[in-house]
């Protein structure tokens with residue numbers, strides 16, 4: 001890159017924003033950041049390494065002769081680069097993060113403090129079991145609370161995310177059907193139309209046929225349609241509760257009874273457990289297994305690809321199939337049961353190397369213990385209160401997808417944008433200019449132009465009020481009928497405007513090559 005030309009390479013104004021282009025391409029503290037490979041200079045180095053000792057070449061002519069191609073930068077350049085990159089993310093530590101279905105809640109700092117204690121942070125999974133007795137006790141304590149909070153007798157701790165937990169639970173169901181000699185016959189998994197995409201994907205990955213169950217006009221499972229779909233070919237239902245419309249499945253007892261009467265199992269997607277933790281035990285609703293996203297309900301950080309942790313609680317009928325490892329206690333000593341010969345039942349094998357995400361376990365246990373029973377109950381109550389506050393404050397200018405109060409998420413459709421020329425996408429882009437990460441859009445699929453807001457319990461009322469104010473102002477502007485062009489031009493203040501998302505998805509540029517100019521790589 002030739003810096004003498006300025007980073008925008010002579011592109012002077014980006015038109016619609018009417019802001020003058022800068023020489024650097026920076027917009028105040030929004031700094032244009034090239035890839036580290038584009039910044040490097042050959043031969044520059046931030047460390048002073050001694051000459052390597054001469055060794056006898058045993059590469060038999062395969063020795064590299066060309067450049068290795070690492071970027072050459074000084075230490076301050078590297079520090080600045082990564083510090084600037086670290087400031088490019090919108091984060092829950094920066095403001096309201098209303099992404100529905102994701103439970104973007106505050107991660108209390110006590111969790112971080114505990115996770116970094118040397119006896120925990122420095123553990124290695126291959127340490128002798130005698131040196132990790134406390135860690136095993138910690139995993140068992142978390143398992144105890146997960147079982148207690150869900151009213152379920154067993155839990156598999158190792159799954160690495162919600163989707164992985166679904167896989168674990170559905171494999172346990174498949175194993176139980178196999179044991180009854182019904183696996184071949186029971187091929188169908190029922191999933192409501194509003195289901196998270198991972199539910200049908202999990203069922204299909206295990207070879208089941210997925211059959212959708214429609215929602216009724218109240219946003220809940222249509223019980224009559226479900227009963228009609230049940231039969232000797234059905235293996236299970238995968239149902240989210242509270243569901244992805246942010247509503248409690250009010251007929252859940254009838255649903256679980258009907259499913260069991262048909263000889264099928266009830267998989268509950270527990271990603272939305274935050275709305276009911278401490279208030280409702282899924283075991284009391286007839287659930288056979290359910291994954292818990294520790295990185296949602298129990299506050300461990302997520303977003304940007306991980307890590308996650310998705311323990312699966314299991315009913316007595318499915319407990320024998322839980323995958324190993326299991327943490328077991330003999331007298332005063334903890335040990336890890338790592339194969340079928342050391343545990344009761346017929347475990348379905350191993351789903352993951354080692355025992356699970358220790359850092360996530362530690363944060364989740366710290367969260368549970370620092371809140372206590374009363375605190376966890378209040379989490380659910382405040383999460384539901386916040387969502388209903390948002391819903392009540394916006395329902396006269398936006399269109400709630402369903403009547404009545406919601407659980408932890410306020411769901412709107414795009415009815416209020418009808419004939420305005422403004423789409424759900426435009427509305428979300430305009431939120432970026434107001435300094436907010438958009439809510440979840442176009443999901444659940446059963447709602448047209450869906451906008452799903454999950455404020456969680458961790459935002460102060462005045463911050464919610466500002467957020468509500470911003471959305472009200474956007475909704476009123478959109479409805480004025482004269483702002484469509486403005487909305488189409490949003491975001492104006494972001495470092496990049498509208499990206500070609502289709503091209504990015506179809507032809508992602510995942511690898512930097514020296515020929516890519518800076519502009520191509522960034523846009």
Ligand SMILES: *Cc1c(COP(=O)(O)O)cnc(C)c1O
Pocket residue numbers: 101102161162163164196198240244269271272293308309310
């Ligand atoms: C987040 C989520 C999942 C998947 O969880 P991951 O940890 O992202 O794999 C499944 N179902 C619902 C309803 C979710 O919100």
